[in-house]
Amino acid sequence: QVQLVESGGGLVQAGGSLRLSCTASGHTFSTSTMGWFRQAPGKTREFVAAFDWNGGRNYGGSVKGRFTISRDDAKNTVYLQMNSLKPDDTAVYYCAAPIGTGRQVDYWGQGAQVTVSS
Numbered sequence: 016q017v018q019l020v021e022s023g024g025g026l027v028q029a030g031g032s033l034r035l036s037c038t039a040s041g042h043t044f045s046t047s048t049m050g051w052f053r054q055a056p057g058k059t060r061e062f063v064a065a066f067d068w069n070g071g072r073n074y075g076g077s078v079k080g081r082f083t084i085s086r087d088d089a090k091n092t093v094y095l096q097m098n099s100l101k102p103d104d105t106a107v108y109y110c111a112a113p114i115g116t117g118r119q120v121d122y123w124g125q126g127a128q129v130t131v132s133s
Contacts, residue, residue, distance in 0.1 A: 017042045017122045019049075019110045024127030027100055035095040035127055037110030042122075046086045048113035049093040052120075053106035053129075064095060065114045077103070100131045 023035040039049065050065025062075045064084035072084050083096040097104065110124035 017112075019112060019122055019124035021108070021110050021124040021127040024108065024129045026130045026132065029101055029131055029133050031100050031131070032096070032098045033100065033129060034097065035108055035110075035129075036092055037094075037124055038090065038092045039112060040091065042091070042112070044113035044121075046088045046091055046093060049086065050084065050111055050114045051093075051095050051108055052111050053104075053108045054126075055103075055106040058106075060109070062118055063108070065111075065118075068116075097129070100129075102131045102133045105129060105131050 018040045019037055021035060021037045023033060025033060027033050047066045051063040052060050053063050054060040063078055064074050064082055067073055081099045086093040107126040107128055109126050111120040112122050114120055
């Protein structure tokens with residue numbers, strides 16, 4: 016049974032930082048196919064970050080330059096470092112895997128709440 020377990024959400028002031036972690040178990044996909052989405056209240060779920068097929072990284076437009084995705088293959092874990100947080104970043108952040116070329120997803124984590132106060 017595939018499990019994606021997230022941690023690291025919380026409340027932070029605007030301009031602050033948080034780091035999310037997601038550890039996979041019971042899976043056969045590569046850590047390089049894991050990534051992050053988010054869903055703000057009243058909005059549809061949107062892409063945040065993932066690894067590119069050639070080792071690079073892709074980011075959603077609103078987080079580019081502020082968020083960084085990384086991974087530890089030995090720990091089956093991906094991270095999302097979020098800097099310069101804004102109130103608009105408030106959302107539930109979901110770990111996702113594997114992320115296909117069309118950004119389709121087979122498995123989702125339970126979600127981690129991130130709240131940014133102004």
